[in-house]
Amino acid sequence: DTEVTQTPKHLVMGMTNKKSLKCEQHMGHRAMYWYKQKAKKPPELMFVYSYEKLSINESVPSRFSPECPNSSLLNLHLHALQPEDSALYLCASTLGPPNTEAFFGQGTRLTVV
Amino acid sequence: GENVEQHPSTLSVQEGDSAVIKCTYSDSASNYFPWYKQELGKRPQLIIDIRSNVGEKKDQRIAVTLNKTAKHFSLHITETQPEDSAVYFCAHPPIKAAGNKLTFGGGTRVLVKP
Numbered sequence: 001d002t003e004v005t006q007t008p009k010h011l012v013m014g015m016t017n018k019k020s021l022k023c024e025q026h027m028g029h030r031a032m033y034w035y036k037q038k039a040k041k042p043p044e045l046m047f048v049y050s051y052e053k054l055s056i057n058e059s060v061p062s063r064f065s066p067e068c069p070n071s072s073l074l075n076l077h078l079h080a081l082q083p084e085d086s087a088l089y090l091c092a093s094t095l096g097p098p099n100t101e102a103f104f105g106q107g108t109r110l111t112v113v
Numbered sequence: 114g115e116n117v118e119q120h121p122s123t124l125s126v127q128e129g130d131s132a133v134i135k136c137t138y139s140d141s142a143s144n145y146f147p148w149y150k151q152e153l154g155k156r157p158q159l160i161i162d163i164r165s166n167v168g169e170k171k172d173q174r175i176a177v178t179l180n181k182t183a184k185h186f187s188l189h190i191t192e193t194q195p196e197d198s199a200v201y202f203c204a205h206p207p208i209k210a211a212g213n214k215l216t217f218g219g220g221t222r223v224l225v226k227p
Contacts, residue, residue, distance in 0.1 A: 031213045042202055042217040043157065050213050090156065098206035099145035100217035104156040 002027060006091050006105035015081060021108045023074040023091030030040055031098065034066060035090040037107070043090055049074060058066040081112045116140055117205045119218030127226055132190040134221045136203035139184065143208045146179055146186045149217070150201045160201075161188070193225045 004025045013019050023032065023101040031050050035043035048056035049068040057066075063085075065077040076092055126132050136146075147162035163170045163177045163186065170177050176189040180207045186205075190197055203218040 005166070033213075033215060040200075040220075040222070042220045045214065045216050046218070048213050048215070049168060056214055078123070092215070094213070096213075099202075099208065100142070101147070101159045101162065102149075102157075102204075106156050106160045 002103060004091055004093055004103045006089075006104040006108050008043075008108060009106065009110045010112060012111045013078065013081065015083075017081075018077070018079045020078065021076040021089055021091075021110075023076075023105055024072055024105065025093045026072055027093065027095075027103065028071075029093035029095050029103070030071060031094045031096060032068065033092040033094075034074070034076050035092065036085075037088040037090055041095070043092075078110075081110075083112050086101075086110055086112045114181070116207060116216065117203055117218045119203050119221060120144040121221060122219060123222045124213070125224045126193050128193055128195060130193055131192060132188075132197070132225075133204070133224075134188045134201055134203070134224055135185055135186045136187070136218050140205065140207050141184065143205055145206055146177065147204050148175075148177060148188045149202045149204065150199045151202065151220075157202060190223075191199055193223075195225050195227055198225045199222055 007022045032091045034046040037043045046060045047066040052068045063080050067075040088107045090107045094102050144165040146201045149157040150160045151157040161177050174191050179186045206215050
């Protein structure tokens with residue numbers, strides 16, 4: 001299994017809603033990443049978990065809250081988002097340090113209304 | 114990305130011609146140089162990578178070259194086909210930075226015209 005699976009594929013939420021994005025991999029990878037990607041831009045790093053511990057937070061607003069319940073799962077909890085948070089949210093994983101292939105999920109297309 | 118600069122941002126080529134994308138980096142300690150391809154509406158996927166102990170690597174129509182002296186690495190696509198139309202990203206993950214920071218170059222949008 002060389003897949004990273006993200007759910008849902010599409011999400012429309014209001015600015016007062018609370019929702020969660022989910023990411024799962026069963027490759028035994030110990031580093032997992034959340035990225036935000038706007039149209040015609042590269043993936044922008046948000047958070048990194050290494051061995052289930054948050055190792056990088058790229059000064060992301062607190063309305064985004066990551067969680068890593070175990071080595072296979074990564075969540076991104078969303079609360080009180082703004083329309084400018086609408087984007088493609090990508091999850092990725094690497095075996096260990098990022099000097100190996102990164103596997104990406106297909107992304108969640110988020111629209112905040 | 115903050116540790117790698119990618120050029121050009123867009124590239125239009127005639128089918129059958131070659132395409133070259135270049136990335137310049139600053140961290141000499143890091144030894145891994147990957148290239149990712151993202152087709153429209155799809156996830157980024159690794160297409161080729163190279164480590165600093167070699168200068169060139171080929172896989173069919175794609176190749177990556179590394180110039181450690183000048184601190185740049187390039188993606189070469191020969192005999193381009195319409196399915197090569199996509200956005201290509203380079204990366205140069207740091208070794209020394211704590212926390213597994215994986216960031217990308219600004220991307221190159223390649224359009225192969227039939």
